[in-house]
Amino acid sequence: MADQISIIAPDDWHVHLRDGEMLSQVVAHTARRFRRAIVMPNLRPPVTTVASARAYRDRIQAACSADLEFKPLMTAYLTDTIAPAELEKGFREGVFAAAKLYPANATTNSAAGVMDLLQLDPVLETMARIGMPLLIHGEVTDAEIDIFDREAVFIERHLVPLRERHPELKVVFEHITTEQAVQYVSSADRHLAATITPHHLHINRNAMFAGGLRSDFYCLPVAKRECHRKALRRAATSGDRHFFLGTDTAPHERASKESSCGCAGIFNAPFALESYAQVFDEEGALAHLEAFASLNGPAFYNLPANTRRITMQRRDHLVPELVNGLVPFHAGEILSWAVADAPDQVQL
Ligand code: NCD
Numbered sequence: 001m002a003d004q005i006s007i008i009a010p011d012d013w014h015v016h017l018r019d020g021e022m023l024s025q026v027v028a029h030t031a032r033r034f035r036r037a038i039v040m041p042n043l044r045p046p047v048t049t050v051a052s053a054r055a056y057r058d059r060i061q062a063a064c065s066a067d068l069e070f071k072p073l074m075t076a077y078l079t080d081t082i083a084p085a086e087l088e089k090g091f092r093e094g095v096f097a098a099a100k101l102y103p104a105n106a107t108t109n110s111a112a113g114v115m116d117l118l119q120l121d122p123v124l125e126t127m128a129r130i131g132m133p134l135l136i137h138g139e140v141t142d143a144e145i146d147i148f149d150r151e152a153v154f155i156e157r158h159l160v161p162l163r164e165r166h167p168e169l170k171v172v173f174e175h176i177t178t179e180q181a182v183q184y185v186s187s188a189d190r191h192l193a194a195t196i197t198p199h200h201l202h203i204n205r206n207a208m209f210a211g212g213l214r215s216d217f218y219c220l221p222v223a224k225r226e227c228h229r230k231a232l233r234r235a236a237t238s239g240d241r242h243f244f245l246g247t248d249t250a251p252h253e254r255a256s257k258e259s260s261c262g263c264a265g266i267f268n269a270p271f272a273l274e275s276y277a278q279v280f281d282e283e284g285a286l287a288h289l290e291a292f293a294s295l296n297g298p299a300f301y302n303l304p305a306n307t308r309r310i311t312m313q314r315r316d317h318l319v320p321e322l323v324n325g326l327v328p329f330h331a332g333e334i335l336s337w338a339v340a341d342a343p344d345q346v347q348l
């Protein structure tokens with residue numbers, strides 16, 4: 001059993017860094033572990049223009065130490081009225097790496113999202129032509145559909161027809177949570193890929209109800225049954241190029257998580273890499289961690305892999321109950337993998 005592994009430095013292909021005070025509290029947790037990160041645009045107001053993405057990128061860079069050499073990759077928030085020319089301009093100028101599709105009201109800060117996917121076809125045609133990836137929050141918003149079925153129904157109702165209309169469009173099915181999504185993505189061509197979060201590899205839906213209502217385990221898409229978690233673990237640890245690391249770290253203030261209408265989102269950035277390493281170890285697949293964390297994502301985005309390397313070692317460490325006043329994923333648990341030559345916690 002290996003006690004140490006060295007891998008090419010990883011990237012995180014799905015993060016929420018927030019803005020203002022919260023940005024300065026959370027960005028270092030991502031920047032000290034990941035060389036690049038796809039930054040989600042669901043701010044208030046959302047990032048819909050090249051100018052606002054550039055300004056947000058500057059704020060992110062100003063909030064984290066230059067020695068970390070962290071590179072935020074910005075995304076555009078698709079609305080019913082976004083102009084294809086704005087996306088093309090941002091992509092060609094190297095500001096937008098991709099565009100994010102939130103079905104309207106599917107999740108946190110998605111009220112300005114897309115109401116009718118068919119209306120988006122001119123935007124998607126432009127994106128396909130210029131090679132700009134579409135990142136999808138894949139859940140239907142139809143209140144008649146059971147919340148645990150919303151991802152599987154989205155595949156049939158929206159994703160399959162969308163990909164038939166735009167076969168050349170590069171699509172990332174974000175934070176997948178079901179065996180239906182695993183099946184659909186793994187049998188697709190190279191234009192489709194998926195990110196998988198650490199929490200969906202560790203917990204099933206019971207975690208939200210263990211001994212009471214546990215808002216720290218509530219995120220969207222919501223965790224599903226155990227059979228789905230197992231399917232996700234097989235997919236992530238398989239080495240299959242369709243799957244790569246995207247933490248979906250989504251911090252919320254304690255008061256917003258604990259209110260009678262608590263926010264969806266799990267803050268996993270402080271120990272995400274350690275969390276993934278544990279899963280790969282448990283599945284006997286440490287040899288595939290590098291593909292998932294450091295190779296498959298850049299290959300999909302047509303970017304070079306990082307040149308630096310990192311070493312991880314088997315070392316038990318306790319995850320604190322709070323990190324910068326926020327509850328981190330795995331709070332109070334012992335994780336068995338750590339990053340060598342680095343403190344387990346960031347000092348801010
Ligand atoms: C995200 C957030 O809080 O911004 N929440 C979440 O539960 N994942 C939004 C999202 O990615 O759905």
Ligand code: ZN
Binds near residue numbers: 014040248250
């Ligand atoms: Zn997200």
